[in-house]
């Protein structure tokens with residue numbers, strides 16, 4: 001982790017707690033926000049070469065003077081348990097095995113667990129970040145959903161979301177999705193996490209407003225967040241097995 005972003009601190013703490021719970025040894029490197037690119041890349045190189053380390057995670061966001069994409073591509077694909085190295089991103093796009101970004105991967109596990117059919121469904125993703133929106137689109141496409149990705153420049157958003165059998169929101173705007181944006185019987189997945197003035201956590205979806213209209217909805221907190229961490233551990237086990245040819 002570079003710098004001391006308060007949300008990132010919480011995410012890192014939750015990830016380390018999850019490691020402790022399942023018996024994974026982890027080491028935290030808390031780097032000064034003024035660190036140079038060379039210092040960061042030297043550390044990543046050292047961890048890449050260390051055979052006792054099976055997975056490396058660079059908590060995003062990192063300070064603006066550092067190039068995040070370049071930093072993600074420094075982590076070797078074999079240890080890239082977050083799935084952000086361009087090799088893993090490319091593998092997801094072309095349907096090759098690799099590491100899938102943990103949040104979309106966790107959402108796909110939710111669909112699998114609840115036996116939610118995706119083939120032929122209209123899936124709408126709000127948000128096009130490299131971490132959530134874009135890999136989510138690829139995951140849904142791979143299961144034969146028809147996918148629309150919306151962003152801040154999308155026109156007539158409500159008309160698009162109202163046709164969604166599956167609606168996934170990852171924009172980071174508290175209570176943005178209201179009942180009049182959602183189709184009867186839709187499945188709604190809320191990725192957003194915002195902290196309100198009273199300190200409570202809130203999703204992108206106005207849960208109480210929407211919940212009676214839909215067939216399924218994930219809560220915030222307690223929905224996608226824990227699945228993201230579970231998939232991080234899943235990727236780590238997969239990486240460890242591969243590195244040890246198990």
Ligand code: NAP
Nearest residue numbers: 103127128129132151152170171172191192193224225228
């Ligand atoms: P991000 O990089 O800030 O991207 C936000 C996306 O939302 C952008 O594509 C943006 O469009 C779009 N957007 C913003 N306002 C919009 C609007 N009014 N209508 C339509 N699209 C809009 O965010 P992120 O990293 O993907 O994260 C999104 C949210 O998910 C955040 O709240 C984050 O904390 C949360 N998150 C949760 C987890 C988890 O495990 N639960 C994991 C990752 C992220 P442009 O591209 O046009 O700017």
